[in-house]
Amino acid sequence: MATTELGAALRHWRDHVLPQAVGLSAGGRRRTAGLRREELSQLAGISADYIIRLEQGRATNPSRQIVEALACALRLTQDERDHFFRLAGLAPPRPGTVPQHITPGVHRMLDRLTGTPVAVFDAAWNQLLANPLYTALMGEWHGNDLNAVWRNFLNPHNRVRHTTESKGALQAAQVADLRRTAGLYPDDPHLHSLIAELRRRSTQFDNLWESAAVGEHEAGRKTIDHPQVGALTLDCDVLSVAGSDLRIMVYTAQPGTEGADRLALLSVIGTQLLTG
Template structure:
């Protein structure tokens, strides 16, 4: 049965990945060398209960997005990723769809930035991977909230990041422009087409910007973040592109020897306490 084979594969590969390889702290006594279900769920952006049901064969028909996220969290090679899609009863995404595969070399680079908030998004600004520091800084996102455009136009937005009316307008125009560009580059991507249709139908602001041909560009900037535990931080946010993959890497850093740097260092402790037994 495909779902049983899928669950066995996830469990087998979860046992293979060490916390250090996934960019997580060891923290306390561990009965096994691999990832806990809680850690895999955090890395993949899904619930612990869903991971449990998938491994036990009680959850059927995982979506393409879930399989892709699990493959990234488990550090799968290209052939292993294809196998995971097949045992889930899915065809691996091909040409014409938004790339979501993070290569092992990019993954290794991200794993080394343990003290820096880093996140990777695809061409539609859907969050693919966030290291623990990024999650500690911005909070966890699940489901539709993992897409920054959906979150800003239809969801709760990002309550931790301060915006002026001008910066919010610029962000909205840039996000609409990014989706328009993605739709031109990946016309066969059904998930992208559904996302745009939902946004146009349910957000008057998005529809206005889309129909007016608004253009913009998401670039690096300084962001002020109100964190519920460490207070206010003003950080540099740089957006890097991965050649040949259309991925975006978002990196947050603080100026050395500042209050912001001290609070970011404190966040490294506060934000990882959930992993310590």
């Protein structure tokens, strides 16, 4: 079957990603050591049929979102990701836009923290990746709700317990952080669109934006009301990745506490909750 340079590169990268390196089982007979198309489809959230069409050269113009999703699933380096964009006829993300590339090192770190709820956000607080325990703890988000700022201003369904004061403090910190991000990445159209829509739909956000405060959002201790295991009081730390402005959110429990016991229970039943 005829292919293209894009298709050949995608097939090469897929063949060289070991299933166990991305948290999948390597069991069963395989023609190659790398990922099956169905496995890449699962990781990237893209149909296996479309991946076949890309590899065979029958699809040649994938969107930026598809290239980004495949690059993340394949754990490409920054140079490989930029090359992938060019093969797809797209310009790699510019310096003035919010970085969304998750380095192989960050992927490997998440692989090793299977017993800890961890998620990766970009500088605009878009959730890029979450491990299964984080999703079991906080719930699974889609669309605009993948943005933590959007969620805290416009979605009332949130498992984090707040008082009026703590909710206001969180929102103020998020707006100040988003204003800092807007100053660092002035050419990002998605960031401009997010801010404009939040200002239009939330009077509280608009008032805070007008205050012109600039800062960084730092998490602290939180109580999460989980529908199956009950309330968990956990420490929430936000770690920054040098050079990429990614934020890694990590939830941990103080040993010997009820929160630690309930988090351990959730780590056992979490997968069942997500698939049941």
